Amino acid sequence: MKKTENGRALITIGLCFVIALLEGVDLQSAGIAAPGMQADFELTQGMLGAMFSAGILGLLPGALIGGRMADRVGRKKVLIVSVLLFGLFSLLTAMVWEFYGLLLARFMTGVGLGAALPNLIALCSEAVDEKYRGRAVSLMYCGMPIGGIFVSLLAMSGFFGGWKFIFYVGGLAPLLVVPLMILWLPESRAFSDTTANRPNDPPQSLAAIFQNGLATPTILLWISYFFTLMVVYMLLNWLPSLLVGQGFTKTEASTVQMFFSLGAATGTIVLGQLLDRWKMIAVIALMYAGILVALLALGNADNLHAMIVAGATAGFFTIGGQMVLYALGTLFYPIRIRATGLGAAIAVGRLGAMSGPAVAGQLLAMGGDTAGVLMASSPGIIVSALAIFYLLLRKHPATGLATLSNR
Secondary structure, three states: OHHHHHHHHHHHHHHHHHHHHHHHHHHHHHHHHHHHHHHHHHOOOOHHHHHHHHHHHHHHHHHOOOHHHHHHHOHHHHHHHHHHHHHHHHHHHOOOOOOHHHHHHHHHHHHHHHHHHHHHHHHHHHHOOOOHHHHHHHHHOOOOHHHHHHHHHHHOOOOOOOOHHHHHHHHHHHHHHHHHHHHHOOOOHHEEEHHOOOOOOOOOOOOHHHHHOOHHHHHHHHHHHHHHHHHHHHHHHHHHHHHHHHOOHHHHHHHHHHHHHHHHHHHHHHHHHHHOOHHHHHHHHHHHHHHHHHHHHHHHOOOHHHHHHHHHHHHHHHHHHHHHHHHHHOOOOOOHHHHHHHHHHHHHHHHHHHHHHHHHHHHHHHHOOOOHHHHOHHHHHHHHHHHHHHHOOOOOOOHHHHHHHHH
């Protein structure tokens, strides 16, 4: 029995890792392809920011609807539809011929990507015992920065073939994975057992994430997700362009982006291990201190080697730190509303993710420099940290955990 459960967990984490990797390919593709897209579509800086934001805007309803539907019909079914959606519209991104078609394709790709994430987190966290939850979520989530590394290497190679090529790759690969998901991906045992044991319970409404002592944790998670994702997506979308604006070549910018992704992959694994070993509050303190140091370093590095170190540090703590927040979110919600709670928090976070690239674009259009753009996000990181510290230090009767900071 134990071997069977371990096998199910490994298959779940493995397939979810592959899907997360494909998400990482798409999320990084827009930033890498931006110079070519800007030339072909004759985009201004503001239009380029709108294109970035369209994809991120789609993540918001995707996360909300995907999480909500997962608690109604199951994580596996919703994840399959999500992967189909972002695969098809990634392909269409390479086929559109005018600006508004590009915005629509990026928006719908974002809907698919957004719907997938709460299901990936729920499936992996529910596939293992709670004491291994941090590691399970981190092993899945590290697929995203590894996908980013793949895109950066592709951009640095001589086989990139223009900006459209990366969207063909990012579209076809998910469609090829769908049959494997249908055949091999197991549904969450915890979700199936809960549904079987309480078959006549009506579906929980969205209001359930504000009831039974969950209102304060929900609001505080929303605040932290908003400001942290604002920085994450600003870097994902604008880092190559910011570096070129500082005088680095496109190849050097791609190199820094690759090390950003490498640092992110390392950060998700290391911080995931620490989640299962350290007190939660210690991991959170390390994470937010690291983000602030990384932003300062990115704004002040004046040579390639210093920028590589700064980029890797930023990836380690921003992407790795967001994984910490996702793992933390699974602790607050019971199984029947877990994906709904995660989806809602991720959706609010997407508002921050959408505002980050848009604000960066406007600051640059107004003549701001890289240091100014990066440091403008620091106050939000401090607010996010304070929200999480308060959340961890208060009592949590709804979760059955006396003080989460002692985990």
